[in-house]
Amino acid sequence: MHIPSLKEVVSAEEWALRCDLAACYRLVAAYGWSDLVFTHISAKLPDSVTGGEHQFLINPYGLMFDEITASSLVKVDMACNKLHDSPFPVNPAGFVIHSAVHEARPEAGCVLHTHTRAGVGVSAQKAGILPISQQSTFVLASLAYHDYEGVAFRPEEKPRLQADLGTANYLVLRNHGLLTVGRTIADAFLAMYTFENTCRIQIDALAGGSELTQVDPRILAGMADVMRIATAGQGAQLAWPALLRKVEKLDPSYKT
Secondary structure (H helix, E strand, C coil): CCCCCCCCCCCHHHHHHHHHHHHHHHHHHHCCCCECCECCEEEECCHHHHCCCCCEEECCCCCCHHHCCCCCCEEECCCCCECCCCCCCCCCCCHHHHHHHHHHCCCCCEEEEECCHHHHHHHCCCCCCCCCCHHHHHHHCCEEEECCCCCCCCHHHHHHHHHHHCCCCEEEECCCEEEEEECCHHHHHHHHHHHHHHHHHHHHHHHCCCCCCCCCHHHHHCHHHHHHHHHCCCHHHHHHHHHHHHHHHHCHHHHC
């Protein structure tokens, strides 16, 4: 399917964001986190581009994540109305969760939501995320839970989701999946990489059938300081250029 390039149509700032978000979709597909054409990754356009209006980029409904390109991403408002001509539909129901997060967390540049096997599996476990791995210590430092209310297309669920999320950057949607909030697309992706591995490790560890050793609570309490010292909050920015090189090697068409 031929999709006309928007590179010369949109601002340089929007084009760069489109390329990063398309790369993120390709990475989610490459790591096996996609769910056919379902779930979303939304990126907020900066105020310098929108003049202060809340506008977002989101996937065209019906494309696999490994088909998404910078030009195929759809620009929408808070109600998921399309703001430019696009041959693709959007999924307003799927945007309910994202719009709720963006509304409550204006600093959120990206919201990433998955339905992976490990993520859904742990979301169904009553104890939730267990402190049994180094990965889990990062998640537990900023974790929240939201109980399942059915398929998330009802606007009346938004206030409860917002209250449950609070200031956390990791959210377990009970019986549903995982969600990460990031200041940038890179932040949201790296958070999901850690979140997903936390869940995979937990599923594997529980499957082993042996008693598990839990991380000392004193270590968990000091994780905020550890994160500041280890990466100075720049872990995603350190990893993102390498991830872009990975996408480039897999298929450079993401930036068309």
